[in-house]
Amino acid sequence: SAGLVDAVDGAMRQADGVRRLGVRANADTPEDAARARRFGAEGIGLCRTEHMFLGDRRQLVEAMILARTDTERERSLKALLPLQRQDFIGILEAMDGLPVTIRLLDPPLHEFLPDRTELAVRLAAAEAHGSPPSTHDAELLDAVNRMHEENPMLGLRGVRLGLVAPGLVAMQVRAIAEAVVERKRAGGDPRAEIMVPLIDTVEELRLVREEVEQVLAEVSTHSGVPVECPIGTMIELPRAALTAGRIAEEAQFFSFGTNDLTQTTWGFSRDDVEAAFFSTYLDKGIFKVSPFETIDRDGVGRLVQIAVAEGRAARPGLKIGVCGEHGGDPDSVHYFHAVGLDYVSCSPFRVPVARLEAGRAALPETEASDSR
Numbered sequence: 001s002a003g004l005v006d007a008v009d010g011a012m013r014q015a016d017g018v019r020r021l022g023v024r025a026n027a028d029t030p031e032d033a034a035r036a037r038r039f040g041a042e043g044i045g046l047c048r049t050e051h052m053f054l055g056d057r058r059q060l061v062e063a064m065i066l067a068r069t070d071t072e073r074e075r076s077l078k079a080l081l082p083l084q085r086q087d088f089i090g091i092l093e094a095m096d097g098l099p100v101t102i103r104l105l106d107p108p109l110h111e112f113l114p115d116r117t118e119l120a121v122r123l124a125a126a127e128a129h130g131s132p133p134s135t136h137d138a139e140l141l142d143a144v145n146r147m148h149e150e151n152p153m154l155g156l157r158g159v160r161l162g163l164v165a166p167g168l169v170a171m172q173v174r175a176i177a178e179a180v181v182e183r184k185r186a187g188g189d190p191r192a193e194i195m196v197p198l199i200d201t202v203e204e205l206r207l208v209r210e211e212v213e214q215v216l217a218e219v220s221t222h223s224g225v226p227v228e229c230p231i232g233t234m235i236e237l238p239r240a241a242l243t244a245g246r247i248a249e250e251a252q253f254f255s256f257g258t259n260d261l262t263q264t265t266w267g268f269s270r271d272d273v274e275a276a277f278f279s280t281y282l283d284k285g286i287f288k289v290s291p292f293e294t295i296d297r298d299g300v301g302r303l304v305q306i307a308v309a310e311g312r313a314a315r316p317g318l319k320i321g322v323c324g325e326h327g328g329d330p331d332s333v334h335y336f337h338a339v340g341l342d343y344v345s346c347s348p349f350r351v352p353v354a355r356l357e358a359g360r361a362a363l364p365e366t367e368a369s370d371s372r
Ligand code: PEP
Pocket: 046, 048, 106, 236, 256, 257, 258, 259, 260, 261, 323, 324, 325
């Protein structure tokens, strides 16, 4: 009813008036970005680029995997570039004037590689029919077997892939930079930020950052349109949290990936725990709520605190957010407020909840200062 809508609007306005935490959304498509904006998101805290390599584009990815020469690989990357540029133009347009943190590709490799069993079955079927086996399938199976990982979540993901696969980072950054140029030429106000996933050491970030800066400079010079994107990093591995002071020397912002940070701090597979043993753990009271849902203050939370303190000591005013699932969990939002993060980023549908909770977290302070 109208009364309820007014009450919610009022509460939301009050919360927005007092909260210290910014609220952004995780969105990967222009549609999600637009929805996030309607819910009051003040930017995109995490634009994952993984899905942009699936669907119709799988063939290009396969071609990249099978490439035997630099020229062949460059051909697939070149074909992906305009598609990526279009992806980013759409998102930057939907979020015009607001920050959009675009994360470089962070695939668990098995999601990108063609299915081994399927390929093997197809080859076996061809053989059974007496038809000649497809060389494409045979080569693909061979390549996929060579790249197979037993623990893909701990494998060739994130920055590691960017460092191992020549041209991939450059292609993505070029697409971002060219999208910025195009949006500026159209009179827009694009605010892209570039985020590097799964950093363990400052050396990884230094290498990627050099490459990113080089591409940004090239596109700026070539287009005559200045492209300046802050370059930051995810903090989602314990080692990164513990060495955040050194990492901050190369990072213009941090964003905590509490999904991976929870997985790696506890040593729990984020994909397997639910089925395997979480219900038993909950029944036995080992924890009251899943640490993937609500931030574990004693473990993951301490790593967050260490990284905030070290990061800001090295780089005063360092902008820090969180973009794991915890960014939209009420209890966790209170925690992120307390440790002094600048923003939380969550699913578009959780944005209103995050705004309200961020306001509630700040309310005691406001009341205390009002009564002084
Ligand atoms: C995270 O690890 O918390 C994160 C936001 O990244 P992803 O969920 O894509 O691994």
